[in-house]
Amino acid sequence: MSTRASHTTDHTDNSAKLNKNERFIYQDDDAIEKPFNWSQMARLFHYMKPYKKQLIPVFASMVIGTLTRLGIPALFIWAIDDAIQPEGKSASIPLLFTYAGIMLALYILQWASNNYRIKHINIIGQKVIYDLRHHVFSHIQKLSFRFYDKRPAGSVLVRITNDVNALQDLFTNGVVNLMMDCVQLVGIVIILLIWNFKLGLAVMITVPLMFVVSTSLRKRIRFAWQDVRMKQSRINSHLNESIQGMKVTQAYVQEKDNYKFFEHMNTVNVKAWNKASAMNQAFGPIIELTSALGTLILFWYGSYLIQHDVITIGLLVGFANYIGNFWDPINRLGQMYNQLLIAMASSERIFEFIDEKPTVGELEQAKELPPIRGDVQFDSIVFEYEAGRPALKGISLNVKAGQSIALVGHTGSGKSTIINLLCRFYDPVQGRVLIDGQDIRDISTASLRSQVGIVLQDTFIFSGTIRDNIRYGRLDATDAEIVAAATAVHAHDFIMNLPDGYDTQVEERGNVLSMGQRQLLSFARALLADPRVLILDEATASIDTETELKIQEALKTLLAGRTSFMIAHRLSTIRHADQIVVLDHGVIMEQGTHDELLAKGGIYYGLIDAQYRFLSA
Numbered sequence: 001m002s003t004r005a006s007h008t009t010d011h012t013d014n015s016a017k018l019n020k021n022e023r024f025i026y027q028d029d030d031a032i033e034k035p036f037n038w039s040q041m042a043r044l045f046h047y048m049k050p051y052k053k054q055l056i057p058v059f060a061s062m063v064i065g066t067l068t069r070l071g072i073p074a075l076f077i078w079a080i081d082d083a084i085q086p087e088g089k090s091a092s093i094p095l096l097f098t099y100a101g102i103m104l105a106l107y108i109l110q111w112a113s114n115n116y117r118i119k120h121i122n123i124i125g126q127k128v129i130y131d132l133r134h135h136v137f138s139h140i141q142k143l144s145f146r147f148y149d150k151r152p153a154g155s156v157l158v159r160i161t162n163d164v165n166a167l168q169d170l171f172t173n174g175v176v177n178l179m180m181d182c183v184q185l186v187g188i189v190i191i192l193l194i195w196n197f198k199l200g201l202a203v204m205i206t207v208p209l210m211f212v213v214s215t216s217l218r219k220r221i222r223f224a225w226q227d228v229r230m231k232q233s234r235i236n237s238h239l240n241e242s243i244q245g246m247k248v249t250q251a252y253v254q255e256k257d258n259y260k261f262f263e264h265m266n267t268v269n270v271k272a273w274n275k276a277s278a279m280n281q282a283f284g285p286i287i288e289l290t291s292a293l294g295t296l297i298l299f300w301y302g303s304y305l306i307q308h309d310v311i312t313i314g315l316l317v318g319f320a321n322y323i324g325n326f327w328d329p330i331n332r333l334g335q336m337y338n339q340l341l342i343a344m345a346s347s348e349r350i351f352e353f354i355d356e357k358p359t360v361g362e363l364e365q366a367k368e369l370p371p372i373r374g375d376v377q378f379d380s381i382v383f384e385y386e387a388g389r390p391a392l393k394g395i396s397l398n399v400k401a402g403q404s405i406a407l408v409g410h411t412g413s414g415k416s417t418i419i420n421l422l423c424r425f426y427d428p429v430q431g432r433v434l435i436d437g438q439d440i441r442d443i444s445t446a447s448l449r450s451q452v453g454i455v456l457q458d459t460f461i462f463s464g465t466i467r468d469n470i471r472y473g474r475l476d477a478t479d480a481e482i483v484a485a486a487t488a489v490h491a492h493d494f495i496m497n498l499p500d501g502y503d504t505q506v507e508e509r510g511n512v513l514s515m516g517q518r519q520l521l522s523f524a525r526a527l528l529a530d531p532r533v534l535i536l537d538e539a540t541a542s543i544d545t546e547t548e549l550k551i552q553e554a555l556k557t558l559l560a561g562r563t564s565f566m567i568a569h570r571l572s573t574i575r576h577a578d579q580i581v582v583l584d585h586g587v588i589m590e591q592g593t594h595d596e597l598l599a600k601g602g603i604y605y606g607l608i609d610a611q612y613r614f615l616s617a
């Protein structure tokens with residue numbers, strides 16, 4: 001959602017075209033509505049299938065509710081014509097009471113059935129939304145990195161939250177109301193035409209007019225609200241970026257400019273809202289006017305028919321009652337149609353996610369990887385993120401169990417890519433990655449990743465306590481094991497200095513911790529997981545010498561006895577590696593120990609020389 005694009009896709013809004021205040025343009029998340037599509041609807045309603053049995057009483061209550069609503073006006077007719085003003089007879093109070101009693105019973109039945117229907121369809125609707133959200137989330141967890149490469153996190157988030165929520169109304173009241181309204185409309189039309197064909201036809205003469213007004217106005221209202229949503233979504237995108245980039249904003253003293261930009265977006269949003277809401281307000285009176293016209297025709301033509309003894313007063317009152325019940329469903333059907341179009345767009349986006357297959361698929365006969373020794377082999381690996389732009393061009397590398405490998409090279413040379421392939425976040429285009437002689441494509445990803453640990457440069461700290469964050473390495477670890485791991489990597493002391501020790505709450509991304517502390521925490525997490533192969537993306541940030549020493553000590557503990565791959569930046573780390581692999585543009589240029597490579601006087605020598613000169617400058 002928050003991607004900056006060089007163009008805007010909004011055709012309804014010219015004001016969004018570059019205003020000179022606008023530095024960033026936010027690409028709008030796909031279309032808000034889509035044409036109605038039966039097969040997609042069927043797929044959506046498939047989620048209701050598990051609740052078939054619970055739906056039966058809901059539908060029964062719907063039928064009862066509709067029948068009672070259709071029956072009550074008929075009782076008015078009979079009460080007036082048979083009890084209050086019977087032809088040639090005097091009024092009968094007992095009969096009137098009987099009708100009133102039946103009417104009361106019907107009202108109670110209607111109330112009870114509506115109550116039951118609303119309560120239970122809401123429960124079912126919530127269950128369906130729960131299932132859908134669950135399905136989408138469990139699916140996106142399986143998707144490969146390629147999927148996330150293509151999408152900003154915001155757009156993934158919006159699909160799980162907004163798009164799923166947009167279907168909520170459809171699954172709760174939407175469908176049942178749609179059915180009820182259709183049945184009610186058809187019922188009323190039939191009743192009116194049967195009772196008096198001509199009068200029935202006359203009062204419904206305004207229906208086509210109502211239909212035209214309703215659909216054309218509704219369309220405009222829909223577009224106006226779409227515009228509001230689009231503008232709100234831009235505000236959200238901007239807010240998201242502003243909060244995430246707050247440090248940069250403050251560092252570059254861009255607050256004033258940022259504020260101006262935000263104010264502009266905010267104003268545009270309020271204007272759009274006012275426009276949409278003014279249109280909405282116009283809709284009510286138009287509907288009322290059309291229905292008043294229908295009632296006018298009813299009384300004008302109805303009294304004419306009464307004068308000519310064609311209909312009774314009771315029938316006229318009954319008709320007025322039916323007509324009163326006629327406009328609401330028509331109005332609601334218009335709303336429902338809007339809701340359906342919005343649901344179409346949301347469900348299309350959700351299904352697009354659900355249909356996405358993990359590019360790193362797992363074979364059906366994938367084997368479980370038994371406990372490994374830790375031999376790793378890259379066999380003539382070619383890999384490209386985008387077709388035609390190889391990131392690795394024929395990498396071959398043999399690593400014996402327990403060896404430590406430092407990957408060095410200029411930015412973009414392919415260091416992280418090697419690691420991505422070893423964790424099987426991507427599959428190579430050519431060649432194989434072997435662990436203990438087994439192609440990693442033949443083994444289950446879970447069993448692979450449980451034995452290959454990774455410590456990333458930007459250590460992710462989850463919301464929770466320090467203890468929870470270390471335990472993320474192995475969920476069944478005891479408290480004592482957590483403390484032991486933290487002690488081994490020299491994290492225990494700083495943890496104990498925190499206000500609540502291991503129970504100190506840290507927020508998402510762990511901003512309260514320093515870079516070095518976060519690294520030590522991630523070492524403890526990795527040590528707890530105890531993988532045979534460990535990957536380490538060393539943080540580049542300069543830290544004080546004392547912390548550096550601590551980290552080096554911690555590293556020694558962490559790496560002992562494991563095969564390790566390090567994207568190494570610190571000389572101290574590189575120097576001690578068993579093998580140093582120098583990469584350039586996806587090719588291994590040099591390989592050997594620190595001393596061997598220095599003696600060679602090649603690329604590595606140049607890199608080290610540059611680092612020395614930089615440090616002593």
Ligand SMILES: Nc1ncnc2c1ncn2[C@@H]1O[C@H](COP(=O)(O)OP(=O)(O)OP(=O)(O)O)[C@@H](O)[C@H]1O
Nearest residue numbers: 149385386391409410411412413414415416417418
């Ligand atoms: N997700 C991606 N999609 C497309 N291209 C990518 C992606 N990740 C990396 N690349 C490209 O692949 C090449 C190798 O990138 P890689 O991240 O492996 O380099 P690196 O040596 O780890 O760099 P650095 O030291 O800056 O982290 C680069 O040209 C980069 O632009």
